[in-house]
Amino acid sequence: MLRIGYVRLRDPESASDTVTLKALGCHVVRAEEPAPDTDESAVLFSILDFIGARDQLVITRLVHLGPSARCVLEVLDRLEQRGASLYVYEPELNSEGPGGRALRAALEAVASLEPASAGRRRRPAAQEIRELQRAGVGPVEIARRLGVSRMTVWRKLKAVEA
Known part of the structure; x- marks a missing residue:
């Protein structure tokens, strides 16, 4: 152990x-x-x-x-x-x-x-998500680290690319 x-x-x-x-x-x-x-x-x-x-x-x-x-x-x-x-x-x-x-x-x-928002992070900026992606972190891991859904990560990444 x-x-x-x-x-x-x-x-x-x-x-x-x-x-x-x-x-x-x-x-x-x-x-x-x-x-x-x-x-x-x-x-x-x-x-x-x-x-x-x-x-x-x-x-x-x-x-x-x-x-x-x-x-x-x-x-x-x-x-x-x-x-x-x-x-x-x-x-x-x-x-x-x-x-x-x-x-x-x-x-x-x-x-x-506890209130529903207790312990939750603010909404991550698209740039924050993009920086994690550039650092080699995958979308699922980005979502886990930032406490958001994978769909949020995909939407933000798509918005940055557009």
């Missing part, structure tokens, strides 16, 4: 989290500082693409996974699809077993109370 630590560097407290994750036995620790105008997490998405069955994503606090319960649920879904699990250091939570079911139920309850 591979333990992968992840921390989003948003506040001074987060800087010490990398040391904590190493002390928790993480084989790999990745940190990122997202751009101030977005909550996109390229490093987190690459971890979720890489993580394998029986591996574990380790974080110090749930807030590192995103600004809303919906974002955290999305990460949990992707981990489950890959056969991996989540471990949160503070408060101590695990996505496996009965505690995992309780965690998911609590997050779903909170997500149901």
Whole structure:
């Protein structure tokens, strides 16, 4: 089992989290500082693409996974699809077993109370989509990264070409 630590560097407290994750036995620790105008997490998405069955994503606090319960649920879904699990250091939570079911139920309850737009990105500009395409990112991946549908990506690309 591979333990992968992840921390989003948003506040001074987060800087010490990398040391904590190493002390928790993480084989790999990745940190990122997202751009101030977005909550996109390229490093987190690459971890979720890489993580394998029986591996574990380790974080110090749930807030590192995103600004809303919906974002955290999305990460949990992707981990489950890959056969991996989540471990949160503070408060101590695990996505496996009965505690995992309780965690998911609590997050779903909170997500149901959030406004529909909570945690959603702004509408991406056509130029932003075009830049990702030029960087070699495919339309499906662009849609996933930007939190929009594939059709939106295709429409914006078509508009730029016209």
